[in-house]
Amino acid sequence: MDTATSWAGPIDGPASLRERKKAATRLALHRAVAELSAAKGLDAVTVEAIADHANVSRRTFSNYFPNKEEALLYGERMRYDALLREIRGRPARETPWQALCRSAHVLVDVLGDMDPVWLAQMRLVHRHPSLAAHQMAMQSTVERELVTEIVARVAHPGAQPVSDDERALRARVLAGVFLAALRAAVAVWIDRQERLDLVATVDAALRCAAERLR
Amino acid sequence: MDTATSWAGPIDGPASLRERKKAATRLALHRAVAELSAAKGLDAVTVEAIADHANVSRRTFSNYFPNKEEALLYGERMRYDALLREIRGRPARETPWQALCRSAHVLVDVLGDMDPVWLAQMRLVHRHPSLAAHQMAMQSTVERELVTEIVARVAHPGAQPVSDDERALRARVLAGVFLAALRAAVAVWIDRQERLDLVATVDAALRCAAERLR
DNA sequence: CCGCAAAATTTCCTTCTGGGCAAATTTGCT
DNA sequence: AGCAAATTTGCCCAGAAGGAAATTTTGCGG
Numbered sequence: 509m510d511t512a513t514s515w516a517g518p519i520d521g522p523a524s525l526r527e528r529k530k531a532a533t534r535l536a537l538h539r540a541v542a543e544l545s546a547a548k549g550l551d552a553v554t555v556e557a558i559a560d561h562a563n564v565s566r567r568t569f570s571n572y573f574p575n576k577e578e579a580l581l582y583g584e585r586m587r588y589d590a591l592l593r594e595i596r597g598r599p600a601r602e603t604p605w606q607a608l609c610r611s612a613h614v615l616v617d618v619l620g621d622m623d624p625v626w627l628a629q630m631r632l633v634h635r636h637p638s639l640a641a642h643q644m645a646m647q648s649t650v651e652r653e654l655v656t657e658i659v660a661r662v663a664h665p666g667a668q669p670v671s672d673d674e675r676a677l678r679a680r681v682l683a684g685v686f687l688a689a690l691r692a693a694v695a696v697w698i699d700r701q702e703r704l705d706l707v708a709t710v711d712a713a714l715r716c717a718a719e720r721l722r
Numbered sequence: 723m724d725t726a727t728s729w730a731g732p733i734d735g736p737a738s739l740r741e742r743k744k745a746a747t748r749l750a751l752h753r754a755v756a757e758l759s760a761a762k763g764l765d766a767v768t769v770e771a772i773a774d775h776a777n778v779s780r781r782t783f784s785n786y787f788p789n790k791e792e793a794l795l796y797g798e799r800m801r802y803d804a805l806l807r808e809i810r811g812r813p814a815r816e817t818p819w820q821a822l823c824r825s826a827h828v829l830v831d832v833l834g835d836m837d838p839v840w841l842a843q844m845r846l847v848h849r850h851p852s853l854a855a856h857q858m859a860m861q862s863t864v865e866r867e868l869v870t871e872i873v874a875r876v877a878h879p880g881a882q883p884v885s886d887d888e889r890a891l892r893a894r895v896l897a898g899v900f901l902a903a904l905r906a907a908v909a910v911w912i913d914r915q916e917r918l919d920l921v922a923t924v925d926a927a928l929r930c931a932a933e934r935l936r
Numbered sequence: 937c938c939g940c941a942a943a944a945t946t947t948c949c950t951t952c953t954g955g956g957c958a959a960a961t962t963t964g965c966t
Numbered sequence: 967a968g969c970a971a972a973t974t975t976g977c978c979c980a981g982a983a984g985g986a987a988a989t990t991t992t993g994c995g996g
Contacts, residue, residue: 526993555981567984570982681902739963740972942993943993945990948986959974962972962974
C-alpha cells in the first residue's frame, strides 16, 4: 500500500533518522484515521482508537495533530503544499493567473486520474459536512499563503500601474477565485464521477472562472 | 444597543411569545460570546461563562448552539441568510451574476458603513485563525445554498445551450467566485480600515472578479 | 563502543465539551 | 384554572485538548 510516492509525501529527501521517523509516525496516524473512518465514519472513531491503530499513545497523537479532522485531511494539506511549492517555482515572467493555472494542471496531472485513496477521502469529505468545514478551514490558510505569493508577483508586464490597495484586493480576489474554481471542479467531478475526466473538469472550471462573468 | 434592526435580525414579525423568547435567548447568547471574547479572546472564554452572562444554564447553551464559534458567528450567519433571501427575491430576468452583485450591494449598503459591533467581530475573526476557519466553514454551507439558487436561474437569455455538467460547474464556480470576492473585499477593508469605503471596496472586488483575469 | 544532551514519547492529570435523559418549569389553548 | 406541549435545567458520562514531569530514543563526540 505504498501510495506515498504518488502524492509527493513527506518521505522524500534523506533527512535525519529523527525526521524520517516523525514523518512516518505522522503518516501512520493519517492512514489510521483514514482507514478507520472509511469503515465506521469519522465521529465513531475515537482519538484513542486512532493512536492504538498507529501504535502510539493517545497523547502522541496530540503531538502531531490537534484533532481527528486535521489528521484525516493531512493528505489534502500535503497536496496543497505541493501546489504552493509548484507555484513558487514558476518562472517570474508568468502572470499570476498563468502560474496558478499551470501549477494546478501539473498537480492534478500528477495526482493522476483517481488515486483510489484520494477518491475515497473526497467522497467522505463530500458527504460529511463537518469535514467539508475543516477542509474549507484549511483552504483559508492556503489562501493566505497564496495571496502573499501572488502579491510577490507584482510584475504585471503591460498593465497600467495600480495602487497598493488595488493590488492587495486583486491578489486576494485572484487567490479566492482560483481556489473556488478548484473546489468547484472537484465537487462536480465527485458528483458525476463516472462520466467526467478530472483534468478536463479542472481546466473547464479555471477557464470558466477566467472568463468574463455574465 | 438596539442594532438588531440594522441587520434584519430574528426579532422581526410578531411571532408567538415562545418564538420571540427563543430568538431573544439566542441573541443574548450571541451577544454574550461577542462581549466576553472581545475582551479576553475567544478561547479564554468557557461555555459556562457565556451561559452565565446570558442568564441561562450551560446546558441551555447547547440547545441553541453546538459550540462557541457558531454562537459568535451567529450574526454573520444571519447576514448571509439575509443575503440569500435578497438573492431569491431578485427578479428572474436578471442573470445570476447581476442578481448576486445587486444583492451584495443592497446588503452591504444596509449593513451601513461600520456597524461598530460588526467591525469588532470582523477584526476578531481576522486575527484568530480558528475563527476564520469556522467562518469559512459557514461559507461552505452558504455556498451550497447559493449554488442551488444559481442553478435555479437557468435562464441565460442569449447564451448558447450548455450541458447539465457544464451548468453545474458554472453555478459552483460562480457561487465560489462571488463569495471569494466578498471575502477579499472585507479582508482588505479590515486591513486598511481607516482609508477605504466598504461599499466601494466590495464593488471593486466584484468588478475585479467579473473581469477577464490575466 | 559508551555515555551524554537533546528530542520524542509516554504516563498521569485537570479542565472543558457535547449531548442523552428525566425532572421541573413555562407557554399556549380551551 | 388546568392540561398538553415545548423549553429549561440538573445530573451525568464519554471524550477531547493539552500541561508537567518521568521515561525512552536518537545523534554525536570521546
